[in-house]
Amino acid sequence: MLAEQTRDEVFEAELRAQLELVETALLQSAEAQTPMVTEAAQHIIAAGGKRFRPLLVALSARLVPGASEADVIKAAVVVELTHVASLYHDDVMDEARIRRGSVSANSRWGNTVAILVGDLLFARASDVVSELGTDFVRIQARTFSRLVQGQIAETVGPGAGQDPLDHYLQVVADKTAALIATSAIFGAMIADADPVLLQRMADFGEQLGMVFQLSDDIIDITSDVTGKTPGTDLREGIPTLPILLARRSTDPADARLLQLLDSDLRDDDALAEALDLLRRHPAVDQARAEVERRATIARLLLADLPPGPARRALEELCESVVTRSS
Known part of the structure; x- marks a missing residue:
């Protein structure tokens, strides 16, 4: 040891x-x-x-x-x-x-x-x-x-x-x-x-890159605990994973949220209300599930790589990208 x-x-x-x-x-x-x-x-x-x-x-x-x-x-x-x-x-x-x-x-x-x-x-x-x-x-x-x-x-x-x-x-x-x-x-x-390892790393990097950005999407909504300013993308009208998932809702209870998403969120009160509704919306958990799904694929791609400090570090890197949005 x-x-x-x-x-x-x-x-x-x-x-x-x-x-x-x-x-x-x-x-x-x-x-x-x-x-x-x-x-x-x-x-x-x-x-x-x-x-x-x-x-x-x-x-x-x-x-x-x-x-x-x-x-x-x-x-x-x-x-x-x-x-x-x-x-x-x-x-x-x-x-x-x-x-x-x-x-x-x-x-x-x-x-x-x-x-x-x-x-x-x-x-x-x-x-x-x-x-x-x-x-x-x-x-x-x-x-x-x-x-x-x-x-x-x-x-x-x-x-x-x-x-x-x-x-x-x-x-x-x-x-x-x-x-x-x-x-x-x-x-x-x-x-x-060798070609097999090269393809494995290409696939791993692609999934890790998706996890990296989609985690940021979640952080924009839930970032009170991360030190980042929450709602930056939301305020600028940038479509992100939780927002796009919320927009798919047909639940009448989400009418106010959908109305806010279509409004001018430069107003601080409107932004705060939209963030509050989004944080309690199933879309955030759905987004987290998608991040975890892709992270699981990435981890599996590492499973057959040569063992040692490099592989462990890649596994830890993958985990750190996921946990920062949880």
Whole structure:
């Protein structure tokens, strides 16, 4: 037991050291020709973040011995730069004022600069991924295509006759799950995993990405205990899993909730009433059940992976994503 704990402690120390190298490489990748552009490009990176995607790269790479640390760092930089670049564009489209506790780039430098900085970071991600080889470039390009198509689908909304919930789940898959799946694939590829393991990690990352976003949907409704401002998506009229499930209700008792969901929720009293009704609505438990269903699939995908600290860490990561919304 003591030897096992020691292996885990060494594993965690090595992982932390590797992620610190990723952090340094991220800032270096965002350096530009002028101080102003460098500051703007490093703005979101310097504000911190979960670094969920780099962590997934690093853990996946440790499932099989022998992964090159230099390549792990490059792959982690690629996925995080891609994620950060998309945030610059998202904030412009959403007219966001705050990002990660700081003034958003579009608020500070304007929309045009924010869009161009996002483009710069996408370009830097493409430059770094080219050092890993054509297979990585191909996957990155296809992932980027999914990100863009997901954003377009979200912007346009469901088509005539399309189920809004099915549409939303596809948006989540493309906008969020795609890059998380790529993070898992990249790590396994660097470790020279066999095709079976590569597919397993692709499927795991896709499910984990869905769990990641759908958990956030629930947190937006139930976030009094998480420290996050509740009802942000609700106030902005963003369709999320609990809201879409509640909208399917035909119960006359839900008439007031449905009326509020169609109203202007910038009013604090109206928002508070809508949140109260939603928190007591079966839709929240239904949303939690969907998150747990997908998390169970993700856990089962890990069951046959090589045993050891990396697999345990992936299992714990999956569990942490689920429990934060419970």
